Amino acid sequence: MPVDIGTLDTFPKLLAHHSQVRGTLAAIREKDLGVWQTWSWGRFADEVRALACGLAAHGLDHGAHLAIVGDNRPRLYAAMCAAQCLGAVPVPLYQDAIATEIAFPIQDAEIGFAMAEDQEQVDKLLEILPQCPSLKRIYFDDPRGLRNYPQEALTSYEKLQDAGRAFDAANPGFFDGIVARGVGSDAAAMFFTSGTTGNPKGVVLTHTALIDRAHAAAQMEGLSDSDVVLAYLPPAWIGQNIFSYAQPFVTGYCICCPESAETVMADMREIGPTYYFAPPRVLEALLTTVSIRMEDAGTFKRKMYLYFMEVAKRVGARILDGQSVDAGDRLLYRLGDILVYGPLRNVLGMSRVRVAYTAGEAIGPDLFVFYRSIGINLKQLYGSTETSVFVCIQPNGQVKSDTVGPAVPGVELKFTPQRELLIRSPGLFREYYKNPQATADAKDAEGWFHTGDAGYFDPDGHLKIIDRVKDVGALTDGTLFAPKYIENKLKFFPYIKEAVAFGDARDRACVFINFDMEAVGNWAERNNLPYAGYVDLASRDEVYQLVGDCIAKVNLDLSQDPELANSQIHRFLILHKELDADDGELTRTRKVRRGYIGERYQSLVEALYAGRQSVHVEAQVRYEDGRTGSISADLKIRDAKTFPVAAAKRAA
Amino acid sequence: MSGGATVERVTGEVIIAVEGVSLAFGGVKALSDVSFDVREHEVRAIIGPNGAGKSSMLNVINGVYHPQRGTIRLKMDGTLREFHDMDPHEVALSGIARTFQNLALFKGMSVLDNIMTGRNLRMHSNILLQALRLGPAAKEEIEHREAVERIIDFLEIQAWRKTPVGRLPYGLQKRVDLGRALALEPSVLLLDEPMAGMNVEEKQDMCRFILDVNDHFGTTIVLIEHDMSVVMDISDRVVVLDYGRKIGDGTPDEVRGNQAVIDAYLGVSH
Numbered sequence: 029m030p031v032d033i034g035t036l037d038t039f040p041k042l043l044a045h046h047s048q049v050r051g052t053l054a055a056i057r058e059k060d061l062g063v064w065q066t067w068s069w070g071r072f073a074d075e076v077r078a079l080a081c082g083l084a085a086h087g088l089d090h091g092a093h094l095a096i097v098g099d100n101r102p103r104l105y106a107a108m109c110a111a112q113c114l115g116a117v118p119v120p121l122y123q124d125a126i127a128t129e130i131a132f133p134i135q136d137a138e139i140g141f142a143m144a145e146d147q148e149q150v151d152k153l154l155e156i157l158p159q160c161p162s163l164k165r166i167y168f169d170d171p172r173g174l175r176n177y178p179q180e181a182l183t184s185y186e187k188l189q190d191a192g193r194a195f196d197a198a199n200p201g202f203f204d205g206i207v208a209r210g211v212g213s214d215a216a217a218m219f220f221t222s223g224t225t226g227n228p229k230g231v232v233l234t235h236t237a238l239i240d241r242a243h244a245a246a247q248m249e250g251l252s253d254s255d256v257v258l259a260y261l262p263p264a265w266i267g268q269n270i271f272s273y274a275q276p277f278v279t280g281y282c283i284c285c286p287e288s289a290e291t292v293m294a295d296m297r298e299i300g301p302t303y304y305f306a307p308p309r310v311l312e313a314l315l316t317t318v319s320i321r322m323e324d325a326g327t328f329k330r331k332m333y334l335y336f337m338e339v340a341k342r343v344g345a346r347i348l349d350g351q352s353v354d355a356g357d358r359l360l361y362r363l364g365d366i367l368v369y370g371p372l373r374n375v376l377g378m379s380r381v382r383v384a385y386t387a388g389e390a391i392g393p394d395l396f397v398f399y400r401s402i403g404i405n406l407k408q409l410y411g412s413t414e415t416s417v418f419v420c421i422q423p424n425g426q427v428k429s430d431t432v433g434p435a436v437p438g439v440e441l442k443f444t445p446q447r448e449l450l451i452r453s454p455g456l457f458r459e460y461y462k463n464p465q466a467t468a469d470a471k472d473a474e475g476w477f478h479t480g481d482a483g484y485f486d487p488d489g490h491l492k493i494i495d496r497v498k499d500v501g502a503l504t505d506g507t508l509f510a511p512k513y514i515e516n517k518l519k520f521f522p523y524i525k526e527a528v529a530f531g532d533a534r535d536r537a538c539v540f541i542n543f544d545m546e547a548v549g550n551w552a553e554r555n556n557l558p559y560a561g562y563v564d565l566a567s568r569d570e571v572y573q574l575v576g577d578c579i580a581k582v583n584l585d586l587s588q589d590p591e592l593a594n595s596q597i598h599r600f601l602i603l604h605k606e607l608d609a610d611d612g613e614l615t616r617t618r619k620v621r622r623g624y625i626g627e628r629y630q631s632l633v634e635a636l637y638a639g640r641q642s643v644h645v646e647a648q649v650r651y652e653d654g655r656t657g658s659i660s661a662d663l664k665i666r667d668a669k670t671f672p673v674a675a676a677k678r679a680a
Numbered sequence: 681m682s683g684g685a686t687v688e689r690v691t692g693e694v695i696i697a698v699e700g701v702s703l704a705f706g707g708v709k710a711l712s713d714v715s716f717d718v719r720e721h722e723v724r725a726i727i728g729p730n731g732a733g734k735s736s737m738l739n740v741i742n743g744v745y746h747p748q749r750g751t752i753r754l755k756m757d758g759t760l761r762e763f764h765d766m767d768p769h770e771v772a773l774s775g776i777a778r779t780f781q782n783l784a785l786f787k788g789m790s791v792l793d794n795i796m797t798g799r800n801l802r803m804h805s806n807i808l809l810q811a812l813r814l815g816p817a818a819k820e821e822i823e824h825r826e827a828v829e830r831i832i833d834f835l836e837i838q839a840w841r842k843t844p845v846g847r848l849p850y851g852l853q854k855r856v857d858l859g860r861a862l863a864l865e866p867s868v869l870l871l872d873e874p875m876a877g878m879n880v881e882e883k884q885d886m887c888r889f890i891l892d893v894n895d896h897f898g899t900t901i902v903l904i905e906h907d908m909s910v911v912m913d914i915s916d917r918v919v920v921l922d923y924g925r926k927i928g929d930g931t932p933d934e935v936r937g938n939q940a941v942i943d944a945y946l947g948v949s950h
Contacts (some may be wrong), residue, residue, distance in 0.1 A: 059838075060833070061826060061829035061830060061832075061833060062825075062829045062832070062838075067725055171893070172834075172896070173895070173896075175895070175896070287839075288836065288839060290838070290839030291839045294839070323684065325871050
């Protein structure tokens, strides 16, 4: 039963609605003392009311900010809503941030009140107290270890609620009045973006923006109050906040808070969420766990697993998409479901998952298809903090591994001539807090948000994000050249660790390759290829053959895409050393520094384009103990297999 | 506590008084004429080089060994009472729990069950009712389970609740051992080298748990420890033993400056 978001235009109004309509249904659960403890919507509303009145009694005003520092906890979510009741703005902060990182947002937004989860967070806040004169009150949820803290600024959650109940009794009508006065255009929350350069920026989102997007996506997926979500990612991240706050408030579903970060897997199995989000790295870690355990399993089980996973790979995703599959395969898949896929989903805690999303970075096709093939409806979405997440979602039955789907209803998309994606949506942020310059740079006069992402629509109208705009170039024939897109495609192969693509303002694309020492070393052992180390393997024709096959597959893939077909990789070489952050070739977060590598290995780049078959190289390397040495080697350069452009294929 | 919560330490009356205790195994004198006391609510450390008699001292308090000479008085029902030849079971009943240097956990049992064994002394219904989970036994079990869950929560070992103890790393096993001792709800906790074999991070965690236990439950702590920095950081008072004799007693600062202690630890030319 959809709610009327026209009249229920703020989160506190939605909460009041749910406490009337489904007051006894579960709103939020938390595992405590080994038992799942439940707050009904009615209880949730009571908690929020007492908190809000307490905060009002302590002087939290309309437009002021309440910092929320901690993990997913019912009381912290209640505090978030309590602030919103008063027209104040909750500012969730990352619970694993160090004290100095927390100081900036508190100073920037002149935050006067903070709700902390436990002693750890309280200690951080007390540490920065001298630098943050605005911070007057710190509330805490878990009193453990805080009993003897003498600081006057500290108040427990219970004491705050007691003050609130007294205030409520003395001022009847205050709470209902202030909730009723809230409007959708009020700021609902502020999220600080990580900010790779310079200070983080506070993204201000209104009630209308968050509720509209949460509602649109919920409608699209048919979410209802019978859905269940496990809240296990940081609540300071917009994604978790949408799934564990905005969407349950719109649909009335129940969220569950795990006992601790280590128990997430077990808690997930107990809860059996129906709606699930995981970034690719989490999905990859889960798959690795499964693969390792399967390798330790008995021969019979392992063979059965491999056989049925092959069946799943062939037909699983097609069955999920409702495409026609012949009866024999269908029967086999059903048998596999009983023997393998069902138990596997159960182990992963995904038996009941109806809708699962992944986003945040590019996901490898094999990884993506693995989950889909065992019957988990994993889909991609596109969005950011500034857009209240939902910009594009893959609709059921139209899922591809390399697009993020068409625009969610309500969103307009267009591209600049430089292929930068612009977004206009009711979910857009209001502003960067106290930063009109950055706001004006990001959002133009007509309300288009400049994402900085480059992409285009594929023939089915699905958005395909390829790179950041500033990194996208063009070949001399004008073909789009998206180095990161090509590099990512290569890196999805387990054998390839790093790739560096060149091609901007050149006539064709070429790449440097770093293979994955562990994977290729393992492969070499299995193929009876003796080797001395990385440099040795890097000079082997067999390894060139192996890498060449990977590149050919990428080229085949690229040739299917009319936009990118000409940027197929023509030549490649395997670098004689592994790219290293200590040598400045990678950033500390392991992103390749393409420009720097291009300069440093200029002779190699020239050799690639000069058509030579080998090149001599001498390079400085910095060892871990700080000494420097040099490596010299003759590198081979090979041509890669390319494919004719398959432009006509789509017409059929 | 980086938050700078400076807490005035309040310690109470004498809760254990050891007077002139001597213990010998045949010709080997493990302890000779050792006297010291433990006050309510304090963290009391016993230190000394290898073979100084630290564990023997703990075993004497614990009732495992019975000293040939000297007395031990425990505070019971508000007054210090001398006791003779109490066995460990009776000592445990009087509110003194301990952990072991070499861990004495049931390796094949889960963390939960191991801690539950610590509740054994507090279970009152008879074994038949317990086996059949009848009426009062079921109710009792729920109460004990809740107490155990509080300890699991306190020691932050939720993730391993159902894991067999033998599969856990050493540092965690130590924590389970502490959990089992806590399950007794003791008024005094004897810890035999709680930090032995741990890395720095595990030691820091353990220190925090010990201080939390002391603060949260008001439990008096008597611990043996080798790591001097740990001892100096967390103890209120320190007893130093060497060759079975007491050579120092006082606050960490006093003990640090004691010439006999320095000699015992650094050696001295004769």
